[in-house]
Amino acid sequence: MGIKSLLSKPIAAFVVRGINKWKYNAVESQRQILTHLIKQAQHTVFGRDHHFESIKSYQDFKKNVPIADYEDLKPYIDRVVKGEENILWKGKPMYFAKTSGTTSGVKYIPISKESMPEHIKAARNALLTYIQETGKADFVDGKMIFLQGSPEMDKKGGIYFGRLSGIVAHHVPAYLQKNRLPAYQTNCIEDWEEKVDAIVDETINEDMRLISGIPPWCQMYFDRLSAKSGGKKIKDIFKNFSLFVYGGVNYEPYRARIEESIGKKIDAIETYPASEGFIAYQDSQKEKGLLLLANSGIFYEFVPTEEYFNENPTRLSLGEIELNKNYAIILSTNAGLWGYSIGDTVKFVSKNPYKILVTGRIKHxxxxxxxxxxxxxxxxxxxxxxxxxxxxxxxxxxxxxxxxxxxxxxxxxxxxxxxxxxxxxxxxxxxxxxxxxxxxxxxxxxxxxxxxxxxxxxxxxxxxxxxxxxxxxxxxxxxxxxxxxxxxxxxxxxxxxxx
The missing domain is CATH 3.30.300 (GMP Synthetase; Chain A, domain 3)
Structure with a gap:
């Protein structure tokens, strides 16, 4: 056992104790977060337009802040993109996450100095909770790869923008940088097939222990590794590969083929990151569902999917949800998104703690x-x-x-x-x-x-x-x-x- 894996176990125990303090008190955490968000944004343009000074409860919030999509918030976001301050959140964003929309074209999702650390903390905690539950920490002594977008960024209104995964690459903790692949130059390759081939060349002889990415693109990486090695299974290329971290899509349609490519069953951690915020992660290999991050600067609301396209749909806070019912998830965040529908649907499989499954897209x-x-x-x-x-x-x-x-x-x-x-x-x-x-x-x-x-x-x-x-x-x-x-x-x- 290496020094990193040895140290990771007491750190994991400490972090999980902190998580448990809000994990079983999520409704109160959500109440406090809403109060904090309203207070912090009270003097922004959006806060003044929506009378944040008069909001004293969740019922007040629902009356004052409508459900919004990107088009609804775009007049405010356009002002932020132009460089104006105190529009949706205090000051200016730290970054814009650039995403593609079906109706809005390119979207610029603000990431603030308050929200950025939550993305990093959630990714770290997903790994630490795994270590705490399983006792398996050897993966931190080897190499890790995160198949992601380019970390290169441009500027708008004096603010850097790029793909979320590329932005996050700039904030990987120093203690992981030496373990992390591929190299910066490789990550900057825009053509995906060329990039995967370069990643294969760079990693095929390394001690890869953790592999992370969206399943279909990880499958492409595995296919090319196998072809490069003369048809070997991934377990025979990376003999210490022990943990697969994924998100973005349901793993089940890909599980059988990925496990066949690997050549053995392997522990996996599902995560639910979005440009708008890191929403949930799998905190147990034994229990179903993803732990909803109720203390990460996001206030959640839930709209029954059958009502979503109604003029006045029901809006529920966390304490009002029912199990095994599909909801559209709505976010208000410490980056200045308010009543924002990200388009995903979820259902709860547990209330103690609150755990969800991602069931699809409201427009899919x-x-x-x-x-x-x-x-x-x-x-x-x-x-x-x-x-x-x-x-x-x-x-x-x-x-x-x-x-x-x-x-x-x-x-x-x-x-x-x-x-x-x-x-x-x-x-x-x-x-x-x-x-x-x-x-x-x-x-x-x-x-x-x-x-x-x-x-x-x-x-x-x-x-x-x-x-x-x-x-x-x-x-x-x-x-x-x-x-x-x-x-x-x-x-x-x-x-x-x-x-």
Whole structure:
């Protein structure tokens, strides 16, 4: 055992004791955070516009601060981008996290000097809670890799901006810098395929023990490592590789293939970072769900998904939520986002402590016929049927087909890239359809009522999704394939990659 792993255990014990102080008192922590946020922003432009001086309770907050998306806050953000101070939060942001939006184009999400440390602390604490629970700390003595965006940044209004993962790279603690790969110059390579090849060359002979990133891009890294080594499994390339840290998408669709590439089952930690704030992380290898970070400068609200598009949806604080119910998550943060909908949906699996599962995107659904099928449901339907049949799936997405051929009923069209495909596609699609009906009563009613026909599966060529994303200029980094859409944009592009 090395000196770093030896020291990490008492540090982990100390940190976890601190976490436990708010972990089981999350509702009170949230009350205090809301009070603090309102007080700190009372004299900002947004605070004056929304009468923060009169807010004395959560009920007052709901009356004064509407739910907002980026477009709603854009007039304020535009002023911040121009260099004005005290607009959404006191002073100026430390950074802007640059993200891509479907309706807003490029988004500039403020990161303040108060919110930046919370991103770093949460990532650190995810690892320390793992050490405290499992006693496994050897990974800190070896090399670690974080597959991420470029750390190079530009300026707007005198404020640096870049991808969140690239910004975070500038704040990796000094004690981890010597362990961390790839090199700065490698991380700055913009072309994702060129970058992955460079990372492979740089890491293949190193003692890699922790690998972190979005699962599909980690899979690409594993594929190229294996090819470079003559077909070896990752466990035979990195003999001490023991921990996989991931976020950004549900791991389950990728788990089987990643574990097959590695050659063994491996401990994994799921994280839930966003440009708007680090929301949750997996704090136990034994318990389901991600610990909601109720003491990290974010005040959370939750809107039942079925009400989200209503004019006046129900807004709930943490203490009012119900278990196993889907909510859109709303944030107010110490970087100056107020009532901000990040577009994700979650459900709670525990209240003591508060733990969540990320179930999808509020705008990633299919309701062309009133069925409102969500990501969690399609993932369950395909993956449970595939597991039963002994099949492996690389990637998939689903879209409605509202204009079928003459004489056919409309249907949900599934575009699936298989590692191992079913021998009987018709039997398999009906099994997947049945599983979806079990999860969604509205979809079942449409099938039983002959409004829709059972879903259709379109098998895709190898690497279809990678090729499509490369053609779109969205290969790698933090880019993800939508699991389902209510339109045909992605589906029509995938038509070029059918088997």
């Amino acid at each position: 659904y299919i309701s062309a016929f009133g069925e409102h099928v969500i990501g969690e449901e399609v993932e369950y339907a395909l993956l449970s049927a595939a597991e039963e049949e002994g099949l492996e799936v690389t990637e998939f997405t689903v879209a409605p087909q509202v204009n079928p051929e003459v004489g056919q009923l409309p249907y949900h069209e599934w575009f699936v890239e298989f590692v191992t495909a079913p021998k009987d596609f018709d039997a398999f699609r009906l099994k997947v359809d049945q599983r979806l009906q079990e999860k969604n009563i509205y979809y079942s009613d449409l099938i039983q009522g002959k409004v829709l026909q059972p879903l259709i599966i379109r098998p895709l060529k190898e690497n279809a999704f990678r090729l499509m994303m490369k053609a779109d200029g969205k290969l790698g980094g933090q880019n993800k394939v939508p699991r389902l859409t209510n339109d045909r944009v992605v589906a029509d592009k995938l038509g070029d990659y059918l088997l």
